[in-house]
Amino acid sequence: MKFCSECAHPVELLVPAGDNRPRYVCVNCSAIHYQNPKMVIGTIPVWERNGELQVLLCQRAIEPRRGFWTLPAGFMENNETTSEAAQRETEEEAGAHIELGKLYTLLNVPHVHQVHMFYLATLRDLAFAPGEESLDVQMFREAEIPWDDLAFPTIRTTLECFFADRARMHQGGGYGFHTQDITQPMRQPDAT
Numbered sequence: 001m002k003f004c005s006e007c008a009h010p011v012e013l014l015v016p017a018g019d020n021r022p023r024y025v026c027v028n029c030s031a032i033h034y035q036n037p038k039m040v041i042g043t044i045p046v047w048e049r050n051g052e053l054q055v056l057l058c059q060r061a062i063e064p065r066r067g068f069w070t071l072p073a074g075f076m077e078n079n080e081t082t083s084e085a086a087q088r089e090t091e092e093e094a095g096a097h098i099e100l101g102k103l104y105t106l107l108n109v110p111h112v113h114q115v116h117m118f119y120l121a122t123l124r125d126l127a128f129a130p131g132e133e134s135l136d137v138q139m140f141r142e143a144e145i146p147w148d149d150l151a152f153p154t155i156r157t158t159l160e161c162f163f164a165d166r167a168r169m170h171q172g173g174g175y176g177f178h179t180q181d182i183t184q185p186m187r188q189p190d191a192t
């Protein structure tokens, strides 16, 4: 941040009185510009018929990680709830019609100042289509998941939890709630 969004005066980075960490402070109008983590909300849309399960993934049309595969997800907007954000992002990125399920993962990603949440979701039909931010949308069986071409660590973690829970279903388990802190930046793919 360079300029005050209230009065356009240049801001300075300093610790305000009574605070304990640096903030962008406007010395002209005294506004303190707090910066807090952003929420990224998405879904795990699944389609299951005759015991065979498929998961919907979107191929990103935008940076970062253009061309890599992701669960439908995006930044939560003001004036919406997390479940509304999950439905909206799934509709916008995949054109998919879902029945929203329970909150499934809550993943802290402190080094990028984000918190990611994914909801379970069931597809109502297979009439999906890529939105503006997707190059492609496809259904994947577990064996077909492009693990090496996933866009973000939170996508990998969420899918790993999902298939691990599913593998334990026959022991009477269910889809539990999972929370993790992801503190390592993702390995960049080798340049080829």
Ligand SMILES: [Zn+2]
Binding pocket: 004, 005, 006, 007, 008, 009, 026, 027, 028, 029, 030, 031
């Ligand atoms: Zn100002």
